Amino acid sequence: MEKLDKTDRKLVLWWALLVILTLLSFEGGIPGLGRPEIVAAIVVAIALIKMRVVILHFMDVKDAPWSLRGVLGAWLLFVGAALLAIWYGYLAIP
Amino acid sequence: MQPLITDTKAPVTEPGSTRHYPGEGGVWVLLGGELLLFTICFFTFVYYRQFEPDVFAASRLTVNQGIGLANTLVLLTSSLFVALGVKRFRARDASASRLFQAALLCGGIFAALKAYEYYEKVSHGLTPLTNNFYMCYFAFTGMHLSHVFAGSIMLFLMARVAKRPKPTAAQSLFVECGALFWHLVDLLWIMLFALFYLAG
Numbered sequence: 169m170e171k172l173d174k175t176d177r178k179l180v181l182w183w184a185l186l187v188i189l190t191l192l193s194f195e196g197g198i199p200g201l202g203r204p205e206i207v208a209a210i211v212v213a214i215a216l217i218k219m220r221v222v223i224l225h226f227m228d229v230k231d232a233p234w235s236l237r238g239v240l241g242a243w244l245l246f247v248g249a250a251l252l253a254i255w256y257g258y259l260a261i262p
Numbered sequence: 263m264q265p266l267i268t269d270t271k272a273p274v275t276e277p278g279s280t281r282h283y284p285g286e287g288g289v290w291v292l293l294g295g296e297l298l299l300f301t302i303c304f305f306t307f308v309y310y311r312q313f314e315p316d317v318f319a320a321s322r323l324t325v326n327q328g329i330g331l332a333n334t335l336v337l338l339t340s341s342l343f344v345a346l347g348v349k350r351f352r353a354r355d356a357s358a359s360r361l362f363q364a365a366l367l368c369g370g371i372f373a374a375l376k377a378y379e380y381y382e383k384v385s386h387g388l389t390p391l392t393n394n395f396y397m398c399y400f401a402f403t404g405m406h407l408s409h410v411f412a413g414s415i416m417l418f419l420m421a422r423v424a425k426r427p428k429p430t431a432a433q434s435l436f437v438e439c440g441a442l443f444w445h446l447v448d449l450l451w452i453m454l455f456a457l458f459y460l461a462g
Contacts (some may be wrong), residue, residue, distance in 0.1 A: 179349075194331055194460065202327055211456045211460040212457070215452050225345075226342070226345045226445045229443055231282065232283055234281070236283060243297065243301075251308055255308055257312075261305065261312065
Protein backbone atom coordinates (compact mmCIF):
# COMPACT_ATOMS: atom_id res chain seq x y z
CA MET A 169 0.00 0.00 0.00
CA GLU A 170 1.37 3.43 -0.88
CA LYS A 171 2.34 6.08 1.60
CA LEU A 172 -0.54 7.98 3.11
CA ASP A 173 -1.04 11.34 1.42
CA LYS A 174 -2.40 14.48 3.05
CA THR A 175 -6.07 13.54 2.82
CA ASP A 176 -5.33 10.03 4.07
CA ARG A 177 -3.48 11.44 7.05
CA LYS A 178 -6.48 13.61 7.89
CA LEU A 179 -8.71 10.53 7.88
CA VAL A 180 -6.27 8.71 10.16
CA LEU A 181 -6.24 11.69 12.53
CA TRP A 182 -10.03 11.71 12.69
CA TRP A 183 -9.92 7.97 13.41
CA ALA A 184 -7.40 8.60 16.19
CA LEU A 185 -9.73 11.21 17.69
CA LEU A 186 -12.60 8.71 17.57
CA VAL A 187 -10.46 6.12 19.37
CA ILE A 188 -9.39 8.63 22.02
CA LEU A 189 -13.00 9.75 22.61
CA THR A 190 -14.05 6.10 22.88
CA LEU A 191 -11.40 5.36 25.49
CA LEU A 192 -12.22 8.57 27.38
CA SER A 193 -15.88 7.60 27.64
CA PHE A 194 -15.04 4.09 28.79
CA GLU A 195 -15.15 3.03 32.42
CA GLY A 196 -12.80 5.23 34.36
CA GLY A 197 -11.54 6.81 31.17
CA ILE A 198 -12.18 10.23 32.62
CA PRO A 199 -11.19 9.56 36.23
CA GLY A 200 -14.40 9.37 38.21
CA LEU A 201 -16.22 11.34 35.49
CA GLY A 202 -17.32 13.60 38.31
CA ARG A 203 -20.68 12.77 39.87
CA PRO A 204 -22.18 9.46 38.72
CA GLU A 205 -25.40 11.26 37.82
CA ILE A 206 -23.76 13.09 34.92
CA VAL A 207 -22.17 10.00 33.36
CA ALA A 208 -25.08 9.51 30.98
CA ALA A 209 -24.92 13.11 29.77
CA ILE A 210 -21.18 12.93 29.17
CA VAL A 211 -21.36 9.56 27.47
CA VAL A 212 -24.20 10.61 25.13
CA ALA A 213 -22.47 13.93 24.36
CA ILE A 214 -19.27 12.09 23.44
CA ALA A 215 -21.29 9.67 21.30
CA LEU A 216 -22.85 12.62 19.45
CA ILE A 217 -19.42 14.14 18.79
CA LYS A 218 -18.18 10.80 17.45
CA MET A 219 -21.22 10.41 15.24
CA ARG A 220 -20.69 13.91 13.89
CA VAL A 221 -17.07 13.07 13.00
CA VAL A 222 -18.16 9.91 11.15
CA ILE A 223 -20.89 11.81 9.30
CA LEU A 224 -18.78 14.81 8.29
CA HIS A 225 -15.43 13.21 7.58
CA PHE A 226 -15.95 9.53 6.80
CA MET A 227 -19.26 9.96 4.98
CA ASP A 228 -18.00 13.14 3.27
CA VAL A 229 -21.04 15.13 4.35
CA LYS A 230 -18.76 18.11 4.98
CA ASP A 231 -18.90 18.65 1.21
CA ALA A 232 -22.61 17.92 0.96
CA PRO A 233 -25.37 20.48 0.38
CA TRP A 234 -26.27 22.45 3.46
CA SER A 235 -29.76 20.96 3.46
CA LEU A 236 -28.29 17.51 4.15
CA ARG A 237 -25.80 18.81 6.70
CA GLY A 238 -28.62 20.71 8.37
CA VAL A 239 -30.95 17.72 8.57
CA LEU A 240 -28.25 15.41 9.97
CA GLY A 241 -27.01 18.02 12.43
CA ALA A 242 -30.53 18.72 13.61
CA TRP A 243 -31.17 14.99 13.99
CA LEU A 244 -28.06 14.58 16.15
CA LEU A 245 -29.05 17.46 18.40
CA PHE A 246 -32.66 16.35 18.65
CA VAL A 247 -31.77 12.73 19.48
CA GLY A 248 -29.18 13.76 22.05
CA ALA A 249 -31.38 16.34 23.74
CA ALA A 250 -34.51 14.17 23.76
CA LEU A 251 -32.74 11.02 24.96
CA LEU A 252 -31.10 12.89 27.81
CA ALA A 253 -34.29 14.77 28.71
CA ILE A 254 -36.11 11.45 29.08
CA TRP A 255 -33.13 9.83 30.82
CA TYR A 256 -33.07 12.53 33.51
CA GLY A 257 -36.83 12.68 33.83
CA TYR A 258 -37.40 16.13 32.35
CA LEU A 259 -39.57 14.59 29.67
CA ALA A 260 -41.71 11.49 29.88
CA ILE A 261 -42.98 9.08 27.24
CA PRO A 262 -46.31 7.97 28.66
CA MET B 263 -31.08 6.66 -25.04
CA GLN B 264 -29.66 8.58 -22.12
CA PRO B 265 -27.64 6.46 -19.69
CA LEU B 266 -29.46 6.10 -16.40
CA ILE B 267 -26.53 7.31 -14.37
CA THR B 268 -24.31 9.93 -15.89
CA ASP B 269 -21.79 11.85 -13.86
CA THR B 270 -21.97 10.55 -10.31
CA LYS B 271 -20.01 13.54 -9.12
CA ALA B 272 -22.33 16.11 -10.72
CA PRO B 273 -23.55 18.71 -8.25
CA VAL B 274 -27.20 18.08 -7.46
CA THR B 275 -27.65 21.38 -5.75
CA GLU B 276 -27.47 25.13 -6.30
CA PRO B 277 -25.94 26.13 -9.64
CA GLY B 278 -22.38 27.30 -9.20
CA SER B 279 -22.04 25.30 -6.01
CA THR B 280 -19.50 22.50 -5.77
CA ARG B 281 -21.39 20.76 -2.98
CA HIS B 282 -22.62 17.32 -3.87
CA TYR B 283 -24.44 14.51 -2.17
CA PRO B 284 -22.05 11.71 -1.23
CA GLY B 285 -23.16 8.67 -3.23
CA GLU B 286 -26.44 9.64 -4.79
CA GLY B 287 -29.47 11.45 -3.45
CA GLY B 288 -31.54 8.26 -3.34
CA VAL B 289 -29.25 6.36 -0.98
CA TRP B 290 -29.89 9.04 1.62
CA VAL B 291 -33.53 7.98 1.64
CA LEU B 292 -32.35 4.51 2.67
CA LEU B 293 -29.92 5.92 5.22
CA GLY B 294 -32.59 8.27 6.58
CA GLY B 295 -34.98 5.35 6.96
CA GLU B 296 -32.40 3.32 8.86
CA LEU B 297 -31.58 6.26 11.11
CA LEU B 298 -35.27 6.69 11.84
CA LEU B 299 -35.66 2.99 12.63
CA PHE B 300 -32.80 3.00 15.09
CA THR B 301 -33.87 6.33 16.56
CA ILE B 302 -37.11 4.58 17.50
CA CYS B 303 -34.99 1.83 19.09
CA PHE B 304 -33.00 4.37 21.12
CA PHE B 305 -36.20 5.98 22.37
CA THR B 306 -37.73 2.59 23.14
CA PHE B 307 -34.72 1.89 25.36
CA VAL B 308 -35.04 5.11 27.36
CA TYR B 309 -38.82 4.61 27.45
CA TYR B 310 -38.51 1.31 29.28
CA ARG B 311 -35.75 2.67 31.47
CA GLN B 312 -38.12 5.36 32.79
CA PHE B 313 -39.99 2.73 34.82
CA GLU B 314 -37.04 0.80 36.26
CA PRO B 315 -33.82 2.81 36.14
CA ASP B 316 -32.26 0.67 38.88
CA VAL B 317 -32.84 -2.55 36.95
CA PHE B 318 -31.29 -0.93 33.87
CA ALA B 319 -28.30 0.34 35.85
CA ALA B 320 -27.74 -3.08 37.43
CA SER B 321 -28.11 -4.88 34.10
CA ARG B 322 -25.62 -2.57 32.43
CA LEU B 323 -23.02 -3.79 34.91
CA THR B 324 -23.51 -7.33 33.64
CA VAL B 325 -22.76 -6.61 29.96
CA ASN B 326 -19.33 -7.50 28.67
CA GLN B 327 -17.58 -4.12 28.66
CA GLY B 328 -14.42 -5.47 27.11
CA ILE B 329 -16.22 -6.90 24.10
CA GLY B 330 -18.28 -3.73 23.77
CA LEU B 331 -15.12 -1.64 23.69
CA ALA B 332 -13.35 -4.02 21.31
CA ASN B 333 -16.31 -4.04 18.95
CA THR B 334 -16.46 -0.24 18.95
CA LEU B 335 -12.77 0.03 18.10
CA VAL B 336 -13.13 -2.66 15.42
CA LEU B 337 -15.98 -0.82 13.70
CA LEU B 338 -14.26 2.58 13.91
CA THR B 339 -11.17 1.03 12.30
CA SER B 340 -13.27 -0.64 9.61
CA SER B 341 -14.80 2.77 8.80
CA LEU B 342 -11.31 4.19 8.41
CA PHE B 343 -10.43 1.39 6.01
CA VAL B 344 -13.60 2.05 3.99
CA ALA B 345 -13.00 5.82 3.85
CA LEU B 346 -9.40 5.27 2.70
CA GLY B 347 -10.58 2.60 0.28
CA VAL B 348 -13.13 4.86 -1.38
CA LYS B 349 -10.46 7.50 -1.90
CA ARG B 350 -8.16 4.94 -3.49
CA PHE B 351 -11.02 3.54 -5.56
CA ARG B 352 -11.79 6.98 -7.00
CA ALA B 353 -8.16 7.19 -8.05
CA ARG B 354 -8.44 3.72 -9.62
CA ASP B 355 -5.84 2.47 -7.17
CA ALA B 356 -5.88 -1.33 -6.78
CA SER B 357 -5.12 -1.13 -3.06
CA ALA B 358 -8.75 -0.05 -2.59
CA SER B 359 -9.77 -3.70 -2.82
CA ARG B 360 -7.43 -4.71 -0.01
CA LEU B 361 -8.81 -1.94 2.19
CA PHE B 362 -12.39 -3.11 1.59
CA GLN B 363 -11.27 -6.64 2.40
CA ALA B 364 -9.68 -5.40 5.61
CA ALA B 365 -12.97 -3.71 6.52
CA LEU B 366 -14.80 -6.95 5.75
CA LEU B 367 -12.42 -8.79 8.09
CA CYS B 368 -13.31 -6.25 10.78
CA GLY B 369 -16.98 -7.00 10.15
CA GLY B 370 -16.23 -10.67 10.67
CA ILE B 371 -14.40 -9.96 13.92
CA PHE B 372 -17.34 -7.88 15.14
CA ALA B 373 -19.79 -10.68 14.35
CA ALA B 374 -17.60 -13.30 16.03
CA LEU B 375 -17.25 -11.20 19.18
CA LYS B 376 -21.00 -10.57 19.21
CA ALA B 377 -21.74 -14.26 18.81
CA TYR B 378 -19.48 -15.08 21.74
CA GLU B 379 -21.04 -12.27 23.74
CA TYR B 380 -24.58 -13.59 23.16
CA TYR B 381 -23.46 -17.13 23.99
CA GLU B 382 -21.88 -15.89 27.20
CA LYS B 383 -25.04 -14.03 28.20
CA VAL B 384 -27.38 -16.92 27.47
CA SER B 385 -25.17 -19.42 29.24
CA HIS B 386 -25.38 -17.20 32.33
CA GLY B 387 -29.15 -17.20 32.07
CA LEU B 388 -29.44 -13.72 30.60
CA THR B 389 -31.90 -13.82 27.72
CA PRO B 390 -34.34 -11.43 26.02
CA LEU B 391 -36.91 -12.60 28.58
CA THR B 392 -34.79 -11.73 31.61
CA ASN B 393 -35.86 -8.09 31.86
CA ASN B 394 -36.58 -5.08 29.64
CA PHE B 395 -32.93 -4.05 29.49
CA TYR B 396 -31.96 -7.41 28.05
CA MET B 397 -34.98 -7.49 25.77
CA CYS B 398 -33.78 -4.21 24.28
CA TYR B 399 -30.16 -5.36 24.31
CA PHE B 400 -30.78 -8.53 22.30
CA ALA B 401 -33.35 -6.94 19.99
CA PHE B 402 -31.41 -3.80 19.09
CA THR B 403 -27.89 -5.20 18.96
CA GLY B 404 -29.39 -8.11 17.02
CA MET B 405 -30.96 -5.73 14.50
CA HIS B 406 -27.65 -3.94 14.29
CA LEU B 407 -25.87 -7.26 13.69
CA SER B 408 -28.16 -7.98 10.74
CA HIS B 409 -27.03 -4.64 9.31
CA VAL B 410 -23.41 -5.72 9.85
CA PHE B 411 -24.15 -8.83 7.80
CA ALA B 412 -25.78 -6.82 4.99
CA GLY B 413 -22.90 -4.35 5.04
CA SER B 414 -20.38 -7.19 4.95
CA ILE B 415 -21.95 -8.57 1.79
CA MET B 416 -21.64 -5.09 0.28
CA LEU B 417 -17.98 -4.87 1.34
CA PHE B 418 -17.31 -8.23 -0.32
CA LEU B 419 -18.85 -6.99 -3.56
CA MET B 420 -17.09 -3.61 -3.27
CA ALA B 421 -13.75 -5.41 -2.94
CA ARG B 422 -14.52 -7.28 -6.16
CA VAL B 423 -15.55 -4.16 -8.07
CA ALA B 424 -12.43 -2.36 -6.85
CA LYS B 425 -10.28 -5.00 -8.57
CA ARG B 426 -11.71 -4.16 -12.00
CA PRO B 427 -9.60 -1.87 -14.13
CA LYS B 428 -12.70 -0.15 -15.56
CA PRO B 429 -15.69 -0.18 -13.22
CA THR B 430 -18.92 1.06 -14.77
CA ALA B 431 -20.66 4.17 -13.47
CA ALA B 432 -23.23 1.94 -11.76
CA GLN B 433 -20.51 -0.12 -10.08
CA SER B 434 -18.74 3.03 -8.89
CA LEU B 435 -21.99 4.30 -7.45
CA PHE B 436 -22.47 0.97 -5.68
CA VAL B 437 -19.06 1.33 -4.05
CA GLU B 438 -19.84 4.87 -2.87
CA CYS B 439 -23.25 3.87 -1.52
CA GLY B 440 -21.98 0.67 0.09
CA ALA B 441 -19.36 2.77 1.88
CA LEU B 442 -22.05 5.11 3.19
CA PHE B 443 -24.08 2.14 4.45
CA TRP B 444 -21.05 0.77 6.29
CA HIS B 445 -20.41 4.14 7.96
CA LEU B 446 -24.06 4.09 9.01
CA VAL B 447 -23.49 0.71 10.67
CA ASP B 448 -20.56 2.26 12.56
CA LEU B 449 -22.59 5.34 13.47
CA LEU B 450 -25.47 3.33 14.91
CA TRP B 451 -23.13 1.19 16.99
CA ILE B 452 -21.58 4.32 18.53
CA MET B 453 -24.95 5.20 20.07
CA LEU B 454 -25.81 1.60 21.00
CA PHE B 455 -22.43 1.29 22.75
CA ALA B 456 -23.09 4.50 24.67
CA LEU B 457 -26.60 3.47 25.78
CA PHE B 458 -26.06 -0.20 26.63
CA TYR B 459 -22.47 -0.31 27.82
CA LEU B 460 -21.56 3.11 29.19
CA ALA B 461 -24.46 5.27 30.27
CA GLY B 462 -25.43 3.27 33.35
